[in-house]
Amino acid sequence: MTPTTSNVPSQERVAAALASIVFFIPLLMNLKTPFVIKYMKQGFLINVIEVAIAIVGSFLWLFYGIFGLLNLVCMITSFFLAYQAYLGKEHVINVIYDNSEKLIQTLGLSNLFTSGK
Numbered sequence: 386m387t388p389t390t391s392n393v394p395s396q397e398r399v400a401a402a403l404a405s406i407v408f409f410i411p412l413l414m415n416l417k418t419p420f421v422i423k424y425m426k427q428g429f430l431i432n433v434i435e436v437a438i439a440i441v442g443s444f445l446w447l448f449y450g451i452f453g454l455l456n457l458v459c460m461i462t463s464f465f466l467a468y469q470a471y472l473g474k475e476h477v478i479n480v481i482y483d484n485s486e487k488l489i490q491t492l493g494l495s496n497l498f499t500s501g502k
Contacts, residue, residue, distance in 0.1 A: 397418055397420050397421055398470055398471050398473050400414050400416045401425075402471040403467070404421055404424040404425040404428045405427060405463050405464075405466035405467040406464070406467055408428035408429040408431075412497070417498075418500060419500050420475060422499075422500060423477060423482070425498060426482060426498055427477070427481045427482055428463065429498075430481050430485035430488060431459050431481065434459055435456060435460075438455050439452075439456070442456075
């Protein structure tokens with residue numbers, strides 16, 4: 386999906402940028418708007434992937450370099466999304482967003498990702 390620019394308040398942009406890196410920060414800020422939730426969902430999946438890489442990587446030392454590279458890709462993706470959020474662009478990486486919605490539905494965490502200030 387191509388990014389669209391909208392007039393998003395600065396507090397929402399900061400919350401969305403932080404959600405791209407650590408998905409639960411907007412929950413602590415009590416700020417869940419549709420703009421922020423898009424970035425929360427993507428950040429959630431990226432965080433889950435990073436934790437899975439860390440767990441699997443701790444057991445398979447032989448592939449430490451590959452897991453380190455995968456973790457770097459996750460971090461770069463998080464920072465890219467954070468930058469887009471800070472600019473106020475509604476940027477969605479379709480593969481990440483669609484799979485995060487599936488994972489959220491499977492885990493029954495939908496109420497965490499619903500709109501409401």
